[in-house]
Amino acid sequence: MHIDMSGCSDVGRKRKNNQDSMYFDSVQGLVVVADGIGGKKGGEIASRIAVEGIRSDFLKTDYIRHEEIPVFLTNAVDRVNKDILHYTDQHPDKKGMGTTLNCLMFVSDTLYLAHLGDSRTYLFYKDNLWQLTLDHNVQTFLKRGWLNKDSVGNNPKESALVRSLGIPGGVEPDIYQLKIRPDEIFITCSDGLYGMVPDEAILSIVSKYSTNISGLAKILVAEANKNGGQDNVTVVVSKVCA
Amino acid sequence: MSRLYLVRKNLELYLGPMDIMEFKEGYKKLKFGPDAEICSSLKKWVKLSDHQRLASRYPQIASIVSRAAIWEQSMAPVQIRDDHAIRSHFPRKQSSFFFYGISFLIIALVIIGVWGYKEGIFSFSHKKINTQVVTQLLSQKKEVEFLKYMESHIAVIVPDASKHKTSYTEWIPYIRYYAYKKGGSVVGMKPQLLRGAVPSTLAPQDCSMEGLRSKLGEELQTDWKAILHGSETPSTIFQKMFFWDPYWIKIRVDPSWIQPINYYQACLIELSQVIKQDQFIIPTDVKPILEARVDHLLSTISPKQQGFRFESIKPKVVPTNILGALSCIEEDGDSEVCIPKDSLAVPATKYLAVRKQRMDIFSMLSSIVIKEAILSEELSELYTLRANIKPIDQITQFNYSSEYQLITYMQHTSGSIKDSKKMMEQSSPEINLK
Numbered sequence: 001m002h003i004d005m006s007g008c009s010d011v012g013r014k015r016k017n018n019q020d021s022m023y024f025d026s027v028q029g030l031v032v033v034a035d036g037i038g039g040k041k042g043g044e045i046a047s048r049i050a051v052e053g054i055r056s057d058f059l060k061t062d063y064i065r066h067e068e069i070p071v072f073l074t075n076a077v078d079r080v081n082k083d084i085l086h087y088t089d090q091h092p093d094k095k096g097m098g099t100t101l102n103c104l105m106f107v108s109d110t111l112y113l114a115h116l117g118d119s120r121t122y123l124f125y126k127d128n129l130w131q132l133t134l135d136h137n138v139q140t141f142l143k144r145g146w147l148n149k150d151s152v153g154n155n156p157k158e159s160a161l162v163r164s165l166g167i168p169g170g171v172e173p174d175i176y177q178l179k180i181r182p183d184e185i186f187i188t189c190s191d192g193l194y195g196m197v198p199d200e201a202i203l204s205i206v207s208k209y210s211t212n213i214s215g216l217a218k219i220l221v222a223e224a225n226k227n228g229g230q231d232n233v234t235v236v237v238s239k240v241c242a
Numbered sequence: 243m244s245r246l247y248l249v250r251k252n253l254e255l256y257l258g259p260m261d262i263m264e265f266k267e268g269y270k271k272l273k274f275g276p277d278a279e280i281c282s283s284l285k286k287w288v289k290l291s292d293h294q295r296l297a298s299r300y301p302q303i304a305s306i307v308s309r310a311a312i313w314e315q316s317m318a319p320v321q322i323r324d325d326h327a328i329r330s331h332f333p334r335k336q337s338s339f340f341f342y343g344i345s346f347l348i349i350a351l352v353i354i355g356v357w358g359y360k361e362g363i364f365s366f367s368h369k370k371i372n373t374q375v376v377t378q379l380l381s382q383k384k385e386v387e388f389l390k391y392m393e394s395h396i397a398v399i400v401p402d403a404s405k406h407k408t409s410y411t412e413w414i415p416y417i418r419y420y421a422y423k424k425g426g427s428v429v430g431m432k433p434q435l436l437r438g439a440v441p442s443t444l445a446p447q448d449c450s451m452e453g454l455r456s457k458l459g460e461e462l463q464t465d466w467k468a469i470l471h472g473s474e475t476p477s478t479i480f481q482k483m484f485f486w487d488p489y490w491i492k493i494r495v496d497p498s499w500i501q502p503i504n505y506y507q508a509c510l511i512e513l514s515q516v517i518k519q520d521q522f523i524i525p526t527d528v529k530p531i532l533e534a535r536v537d538h539l540l541s542t543i544s545p546k547q548q549g550f551r552f553e554s555i556k557p558k559v560v561p562t563n564i565l566g567a568l569s570c571i572e573e574d575g576d577s578e579v580c581i582p583k584d585s586l587a588v589p590a591t592k593y594l595a596v597r598k599q600r601m602d603i604f605s606m607l608s609s610i611v612i613k614e615a616i617l618s619e620e621l622s623e624l625y626t627l628r629a630n631i632k633p634i635d636q637i638t639q640f641n642y643s644s645e646y647q648l649i650t651y652m653q654h655t656s657g658s659i660k661d662s663k664k665m666m667e668q669s670s671p672e673i674n675l676k
Contacts, residue, residue: 067477070636071589078592125259128246128283132256141629145650162629172596172632178256199284 001182003029003106007236008217012192013229019043020190020234021051021099029106030058031236034099035119035190037164042097046084050099050165053080058105069107070175073114077101077165077173084166098166101173102133102188104238106180113176117164120194122202123178124185124210129203132176132186136163159191182242185210187220192233196224206237213239247303250279250287251443252634252641266306272434275441276307277641371395376416380500392420400430410435415500422502426450426512438498440505444639446479449509454480454516458523466528470563472590476637483513484535484565485637487597488542488572489604493550495674507543510536535565542572550611550675564590571598574605596631600642603627607648611675614659616652624649644670 005026011018019036021044034050036043057076064072080101088095100117113121115133123130134140139158165171185206194202197220205223209216217235224233246259251274260268268274269290276291280303288295290307297304379388392399396417403413414435421428421436427450428436437447446457457480468474469481476482491506502508514536517524524532561567562585570580571594581594606624610616633643647670651662663675 067475071475074592075589123248123256123259126246128259130248130259130281130283134253145647174253174632176254176256203284 001109001180002026002241004213004239004241005031005236006214006217007031007234008221009234010221010225010229010232012232013225015232017041017044018232019047020192020232021047022234022236023051023055024236024238026238028058030055031102031104031186031188031238033102033119033188033190033234033236034165035117035192035232035234036097036099037161037166038094038097042088042094043099045087045094046097046099046166049083049087050080050101053083054101054103064107066107066110069105069112070177073103073105073112073175074173077103077114077116077171081165081167081171085168088166096166098161098164100161100164100190104186104188106238106240109179111176111178111180111186113178114173115176116171116173117161118159119188119190122187122189122199124187124203124206125181125183127203127207129199129206131199132178134174136174137161180240182240183210184240185213185216186238188236188238189220190232190234192229192231193220193224193235195231196227196229196233210239213237245282247280247282247300249274250281251441252277252639253279253632254634254639255443262302262306265303269306272439272442275439277441371398373412373416380416380419388416389420389423392416396420396428397430400428404431404435411498414438414498418499418508419501421450422508422511425452425515426454426508427452437505438496442479445483445505445509449505449512451512451516454509454512455520458516458520462523466525466532470528470531470565471585472564472587472593475589482638483509484532485568486510486539487600487635487638487640488539489601490638490640490642491539492543493674494672496672503543507540510539510543514540531563531565535569538569538572550608550673561585564594567594568597571601574601593636596636599627599631600635603631603642603645603649607645610652610659611663616657616659618657621649621652621657625653644673648673 003026005024007022007024009018009020009022019041021032021034021036023032024030032051032054034047036045036047038046054076057072057079061072084098088097100119101114102117102119102121103114104121105112105114113132115121116136118135118137119133120135121132123132137158138160141162142158163171187202187206197205201223202220205220206216209219216237220235220237221233246261247265248259249257249265249268251257257268257274258264265280274290277289279287279289280296280300281287282300285299288299290296290303293304293308296307376388376391379385379391399409399413399417403410403417417428417431418436421431426436427433427448433448433450433453437445437449446453448454457478461478461480464478464481465474469476476485486506491504494504494506496504499505499508502511514533517529517532517536520529560579561570561582564586567580567582567586567590571577577595577598580598581591583591586594603624606620606627610620628646628649633646634641644666648662648666651665652659655661655665666673666675
């Protein structure tokens with residue numbers, strides 16, 4: 001099996017700068033998408049540190065066994081978190097900056113997915129679409145009973161992040177595993193996509209253009225902008241080919 | 243568009259996509275259990291144990307889950323004897339066909355009767371084999387007599403329990419009691435029937451001494467020193483057993499177990515014997531560490547300490563490896579003492595920090611449940627601890643959602659522990675809150 005990828009990142013229609021960052025390499029089987037948080041370009045810096053850090057750690061690794069990958073990902077995420085915090089120590093005006101993270105590693109017949117925040121990865125297969133990642137926001141945590149309503153105040157912003165990079169004290173990413181098969185398509189995106197394009201529409205577009213992977217990411221980004229483009233939007237599409 | 247489902251185990255491992263038949267097969271083969279979640283395209287995730295939501299959102303799935311029972315899994319009846327071997331061959335003569343036919347029938351009936359009596363099927367004494375006898379023996383603490391009774395009737399009990407759901411349900415607690423006094427196996431009963439509904443991702447499929455010995459045999463290449471140092475994460479179920487949380491185990495009761503209290507304790511009992519008896523596979527300098535760890539696990543789960551109780555012992559020895567550190571934490575040691583950062587790899591210290599926080603949650607909950615009172619600061623602290631720690635343990639895959647749910651109930655009932663316990667009894671009856 002091999003992976004075909006395409007990616008696109010856009011500032012959107014309303015924002016002045018793009019705080020999203022992405023990296024993908026179909027030969028290496030690595031995808032990283034990060035959506036930065038924080039004013040004064042802090043979000044842009046944080047997301048770039050995250051993407052560069054994961055990419056750099058990955059490229060330094062010669063050989064890694066399957067059972068070591070979750071540990072590798074946890075360590076890599078922890079390192080970039082420290083890098084972000086170190087940066088804010090050096091630049092106090094950027095205090096509070098952070099970023100989400102979705103990192104996909106395709107290793108042999110398995111996908112390993114490290115996730116923090118509310119960027120998402122979807123799985124498309126035979127006209128079905130599933131959201132693989134759990135949003136680390138107030139809404140999800142309240143629904144699952146992992147957060148107490150009192151602890152979030154009277155009118156909590158449901159989209160507020162509960163977990164992300166840039167938090168002191170360490171972070172623990174979700175690490176998912178999935179055996180991959182040909183014709184599966186993974187759509188990794190920042191909230192700029194699903195905030196503007198409902199899941200049903202994402203399914204419809206991917207279904208229509210599933211044989212045109214090279215253009216699919218751009219098509220999804222265009223759809224988000226067509227619907228308002230309120231936020232930066234980044235999409236990386238990975239298709240498993242026989 | 244064919245309807246496909248994705249199953250998620252422990253919020254980490256995805257299985258599928260699969261169609262309904264593949265789901266049925268997977269559920270039957272215990273590839274995933276009630277703790278798993280399921281989702282179809284564009285729909286919401288639902289836990290397989292959430293019968294109400296499952297029935298309303300995925301009725302076909304709910305129907306499979308509700309029908310499935312361990313005893314219905316692929317089970318060929320135990321072949322005690324091949325009846326087709328009992329055949330007579332008489333030379334045929336037309337004139338005496340009727341005579342010989344009747345003779346054959348009579349002889350066959352006699353042989354079947356004798357065989358059936360020997361097997362106890364037609365024996366009058368079979369009518370006396372019921373659980374009343376064994377229940378009485380155990381209530382009178384006559385364990386020796388109980389084991390003798392089981393020994394003499396096991397050849398009848400096991401086939402009956404293997405074939406009939408009612409008999410299985412009735413007898414399995416006693417079969418298990420008997421089996422785990424005899425090395426963890428019973429002739430004629432498949433390991434999965436002894437195991438019950440415990441997922442194979444959490445515990446070995448076969449925790450008999452033989453089963454665990456064969457698992458140990460696969461560990462020849464294990465770098466135990468790297469695992470003890472924390473530079474290598476345990477990857478096999480066998481290795482993960484040493485990382486089990488005894489408090490998670492001891493509060494999980496199952497009415498189909500009398501002794502041991504559940505499958506996990508049963509596995510540890512047999513594991514202890516396997517390690518003690520091993521002479522070739524575990525390195526000699528590693529063996530005492532593994533033995534000590536299993537002894538600690540068993541003593542923490544022991545009958546004297548059953549229930550939602552946290553025993554603070556205050557360890558005396560500073561650990562030098564990850565298993566010693568775990569035992570130290572479980573004895574209520576401080577992080578500074580229990581987590582020797584100089585002796586352990588960074589991933590190990592991180593993992594231990596998480597285990598320590600889970601231990602803090604448990605010890606607080608234990609104190610609150612026993613006192614039946616909670617302060618608002620305590621509830622707030624519990625929420626903070628819970629939000630920081632995932633409900634699924636990274637190594638053991640033990641799921642702490644039920645413990646977390648108790649905290650939610652405490653909030654919903656404005657700190658009424660009695661009401662919280664009642665709610666827990668309904669939603670999570672497997673948790674022993676006494």
